[in-house]
Amino acid sequence: MMHKPFAITLEVGSSLTNHTGSWRVERPVYVDRLPPCNDGCPAGENIQGWLYHAEEGDYEAAWRLLVKDNPLPAVCGRVCYHPCETACNRAELDEAVGIHAVERFLGDRALEAGYRTEPVLPPSGRRVLVVGSGPSGLSAAYHLARLGHEVTIHEAAHEAGGMMRYGIPKYRLPRDVLDAEIGRIVSLGVRIELGRRVTDVARARQEGGFDAVFIALGAQLSRRAYLPAADSARILDAVSFLRSAEGADPPSLGRRVVVYGGGNTAMDSARTAKRLGASDAVIVYRRTRDRMPAHESELEEALAEGITMSWLSTIERVEDGSVVIEKMTLDDTGFPQPTGEYETLGADTVVLALGQETDLSAVERLADVSVRDGGLEVGEDMMTGHPGIFAGGDMVPAERTVTVAIGHGKRAARSIDAYLRGERSTRPGRHELARYDRLNTWYYADAPKTVQPELETVRRASTFDEVVGGLDADNALFEARRCLSCGNCFECDNCFGVCPDNAVVKLGQGKRYAFDYDYCKGCGICVAECPCGAIVMEPEMI
Amino acid sequence: MGHEPVKFYQVGSFAVGNRLLDRDERTVQSDSGRSNSLTSGHRACQGCGEALGARYALDAAMRAAAGRLVAANATGCLEVFSTPYPETSWQIPWLHSLFGNAPAVATGMAAALKAKGRTDVRVVAQAGDGGTVDIGFGALSGMFERNDDVLFICYDNEAYMNTGVQRSGATPPAARTATTEAIGDEPGNVFGQGKNVPMLAVAHEIPYVATASVAELHDLERKVERAMGLRGARYIHILVPCPLGWQAASCDTVRLARLAAETGLFPLFEAEHGRVVDVRPIRKRVPVEDYLRPQGRYKHLFGEHGRPDLVAAIQEIADGNIERFGLLAEAVEAGAR
Numbered sequence: 044m045m046h047k048p049f050a051i052t053l054e055v056g057s058s059l060t061n062h063t064g065s066w067r068v069e070r071p072v073y074v075d076r077l078p079p080c081n082d083g084c085p086a087g088e089n090i091q092g093w094l095y096h097a098e099e100g101d102y103e104a105a106w107r108l109l110v111k112d113n114p115l116p117a118v119c120g121r122v123c124y125h126p127c128e129t130a131c132n133r134a135e136l137d138e139a140v141g142i143h144a145v146e147r148f149l150g151d152r153a154l155e156a157g158y159r160t161e162p163v164l165p166p167s168g169r170r171v172l173v174v175g176s177g178p179s180g181l182s183a184a185y186h187l188a189r190l191g192h193e194v195t196i197h198e199a200a201h202e203a204g205g206m207m208r209y210g211i212p213k214y215r216l217p218r219d220v221l222d223a224e225i226g227r228i229v230s231l232g233v234r235i236e237l238g239r240r241v242t243d244v245a246r247a248r249q250e251g252g253f254d255a256v257f258i259a260l261g262a263q264l265s266r267r268a269y270l271p272a273a274d275s276a277r278i279l280d281a282v283s284f285l286r287s288a289e290g291a292d293p294p295s296l297g298r299r300v301v302v303y304g305g306g307n308t309a310m311d312s313a314r315t316a317k318r319l320g321a322s323d324a325v326i327v328y329r330r331t332r333d334r335m336p337a338h339e340s341e342l343e344e345a346l347a348e349g350i351t352m353s354w355l356s357t358i359e360r361v362e363d364g365s366v367v368i369e370k371m372t373l374d375d376t377g378f379p380q381p382t383g384e385y386e387t388l389g390a391d392t393v394v395l396a397l398g399q400e401t402d403l404s405a406v407e408r409l410a411d412v413s414v415r416d417g418g419l420e421v422g423e424d425m426m427t428g429h430p431g432i433f434a435g436g437d438m439v440p441a442e443r444t445v446t447v448a449i450g451h452g453k454r455a456a457r458s459i460d461a462y463l464r465g466e467r468s469t470r471p472g473r474h475e476l477a478r479y480d481r482l483n484t485w486y487y488a489d490a491p492k493t494v495q496p497e498l499e500t501v502r503r504a505s506t507f508d509e510v511v512g513g514l515d516a517d518n519a520l521f522e523a524r525r526c527l528s529c530g531n532c533f534e535c536d537n538c539f540g541v542c543p544d545n546a547v548v549k550l551g552q553g554k555r556y557a558f559d560y561d562y563c564k565g566c567g568i569c570v571a572e573c574p575c576g577a578i579v580m581e582p583e584m585i
Numbered sequence: 586m587g588h589e590p591v592k593f594y595q596v597g598s599f600a601v602g603n604r605l606l607d608r609d610e611r612t613v614q615s616d617s618g619r620s621n622s623l624t625s626g627h628r629a630c631q632g633c634g635e636a637l638g639a640r641y642a643l644d645a646a647m648r649a650a651a652g653r654l655v656a657a658n659a660t661g662c663l664e665v666f667s668t669p670y671p672e673t674s675w676q677i678p679w680l681h682s683l684f685g686n687a688p689a690v691a692t693g694m695a696a697a698l699k700a701k702g703r704t705d706v707r708v709v710a711q712a713g714d715g716g717t718v719d720i721g722f723g724a725l726s727g728m729f730e731r732n733d734d735v736l737f738i739c740y741d742n743e744a745y746m747n748t749g750v751q752r753s754g755a756t757p758p759a760a761r762t763a764t765t766e767a768i769g770d771e772p773g774n775v776f777g778q779g780k781n782v783p784m785l786a787v788a789h790e791i792p793y794v795a796t797a798s799v800a801e802l803h804d805l806e807r808k809v810e811r812a813m814g815l816r817g818a819r820y821i822h823i824l825v826p827c828p829l830g831w832q833a834a835s836c837d838t839v840r841l842a843r844l845a846a847e848t849g850l851f852p853l854f855e856a857e858h859g860r861v862v863d864v865r866p867i868r869k870r871v872p873v874e875d876y877l878r879p880q881g882r883y884k885h886l887f888g889e890h891g892r893p894d895l896v897a898a899i900q901e902i903a904d905g906n907i908e909r910f911g912l913l914a915e916a917v918e919a920g921a922r
Binding site for chain 1: 593594595596597599600601602603604605611612614615617621623624625626627628629631632633634636637640667671672673674802828834835836837838839840843869
């Protein structure tokens with residue numbers, strides 16, 4: 044006897060024989076789009092991907108995906124200017140997802156739990172020299188080691204970390220965090236030789252028998268400006284100042300400190316001066332707030348700490364215990380012009396933060412490298428004009444941040460790996476950007492008012508004050524779950540549910556869905572109701 | 586300081602499924618083992634709200650009745666598109682009656698099952714708005730009045746769509762239909778007529794009455810489950826947009842149902858024994874224009890010779906609903922998860 048559903052007595056024909064898919068003129072197709080956070084990350088992190096794991100509370104999986112691209116999440120979670128959050132589509136809904144805070148949480152948790160990474164490929168027998176142990180050099184070393192290559196870093200200073208140690212103040216990046224993340228890279232088998240200054244890259248390569256070199260010397264020379272100054276005036280450059288503040292014997296500054304410049308280094312210098320006991324710290328900058336190169340968050344934090352700003356001002360001369368500044372005005376092109384009006388500011392010390400340059404003497408003997416904007420020119424693959432010599436970080440023309448440097452290191456590592464195999468690396472194609480207007484934001488839960496204070500804590504905790512500490516697991520989970528998963532299916536079952544023709548097949552957890560084109564009539568409800576914009580209609584080919 | 590763990594689930598309970606929710610908090614529709622009471626191959630138009638609503642409601646009822654469910658179905662779109670001889674799309678025992686007598690047929694089914702002692706088998710009856718509001722209303726009122734053990738579900742697409750979009754007692758004011766053309770001083774359907782059958786059902790003081798929408802799946806399933814947990818006469822009225830009759834894009838079916846609720850034009854409420862006991866609060870209030878504009882049946886209200894006075898009159902209806910049912914209550918919090 045045939046099995047029939049309950050209470051059915053007659054044989055009936057099912058409508059399944061009626062293939063309504065033939066009505067269709069357009070068909071829905073699943074797509075993946077590039078989330079704006081991923082697009083904006085200079086280190087090329089798959090942010091949406093690791094948030095997906097964090098949303099489930101699987102922090103180890105999240106961290107493991109994160110460190111596929113960035114070996115320094117605890118550092119980046121603290122010091123990155125998070126262009127990912129600037130790009131985040133959620134900002135249009137309420138506020139951007141606090142990505143950096145989650146990243147920091149994951150980084151810290153990994154340090155606590157002692158997660159390690161292992162090489163992905165067996166030893167290749169090839170040797171690579173990395174010059175400089177800043178973020179770029181460490182990132183390159185890490186990725187090369189994961190790819191099975193033997194990596195040696197030559198570092199001129201007595202401790203590794205580059206500008207992360209000697210440029211970024213401790214209140215933004217505690218040194219135990221930095222040490223721990225560097226330690227994890229070393230434990231991959233990377234050799235760091237401290238106190239080894241490379242003066243000639245070609246010779247170092249030849250002497251050490253290295254197959255390739257990645258140079259990441261940074262930009263450590265402070266740009267100077269000629270200032271008429273009294274003999275007794277105390278003038279420091281910001282790079283040396285921040286470096287000495289890191290040492291055991293910080294400089295004595297006096298009560299009033301004037302910092303000259305408008306970049307992040309100026310902010311760091313003023314904030315460090317305050318912490319070293321200056322009662323007044325004034326930043327003198329020749330243009331206006333909207334034109335200053337420092338990141339808004341750094342300025343906000345500086346202002347909150349009582350740093351004062353003297354906009355539209357240049358230092359005319361430095362006297363004993365004071366500086367004379369001239370007021371400026373912006374002309375039509377936005378360039379500052381002198382007004383002839385002068386003021387005097389009390390100043391026991393003046394710190395010059397007027398930008399940094401790279402010491403390129405180590406590559407002077409390479410005939411086939413070229414220099415642009417004071418930096419070493421590299422191709423898309425980070426290789427200089429000299430085969431086998433790659434460069435990145437602050438010494439190549441680009442934005443100078445830790446995360447950009449980490450991205451350079453990763454890209455260089457991939458290119459070096461390809462070079463060692465006699466190939467050329469190509470950058471993988473990118474998906475179309477997942478724009479806000481493609482989302483159906485109705486479906487995303489509002490951040491409930493009751494948790495708003497909690498959210499504020501989340502954001503505050505992620506600023507400079509290490510005393511406050513990072514997120515706890517609840518906060519991190521909450522913040523991660525604010526992710527909209529722009530442009531990529533997160534298996535919400537909407538398409539599966541809203542189809543009036545049951546023409547969506549669920550393939551099982553993690554495998555997403557497929558359309559049953561035998562029955563899909565092409566109404567497009569699934570496209571309209573997909574929260575994250577991961578379905579498009581395409582014309583039916585006849 | 587006490588610490589409350591934060592509960593937040595990305596899409597919360599707004600989406601059909603959500604991997605972050607506990608299994609028993611997810612919808613019946615998110616389950617690949619759902620009964621698909623109305624299966625593929627049916628001949629409803631592209632983007633049919635009624636086909637969607639019927640599957641939503643009956644799958645939920647099937648789960649609540651552990652698969653022991655029989656249905657009576659009035660004449661209408663739902664019957665026509667699902668059962669052209671010799672095919673059927675129904676995967677439940679299903680009986681087609683006449684246009685007007687589905688409530689009476691269901692009454693008979695319930696009585697027969699009772700006589701046979703088969704109280705485990707539950708009865709639903711379903712019809713469109715024509716079969717419910719107009720033609721079947723006498724039988725429906727009798728079923729209510731006798732408190733027969735039937736869940737009656739009305740799929741309201743606001744006109745006789747199957748026969749060519751003629752006005753029904755559920756057609757809203759100003760809407761164009763084949764019998765209320767958009768001509769003259771009062772274009773489209775007249776104001777001040779028609780029947781509010783959910784409220785008429787409430788007036789019968791039956792055990793349970795609810796309105797639902799294909800845009801609020803969790804809410805719809807919860808209401809069906811609640812209704813199935815009770816005995817006696819129960820009534821659920823589901824708004825099911827019709828791309829054909831509303832002259833709207835087929836992809837906008839769910840969106841229009843959502844806007845109907847968010848404008849206040851279609852209040853989502855529950856009543857027990859003659860009293861309204863709960864409402865689904867509006868989450869993001871929008872003006873009625875947002876709902877009317879995408880629909881060709883209201884085309885004559887906009888443009889150069891538009892009728893802002895009539896749009897304002899419709900807005901007044903929405904505002905009246907919001908006030909009457911308290912749709913802006915602070916209960917908004919409850920839905921935020």
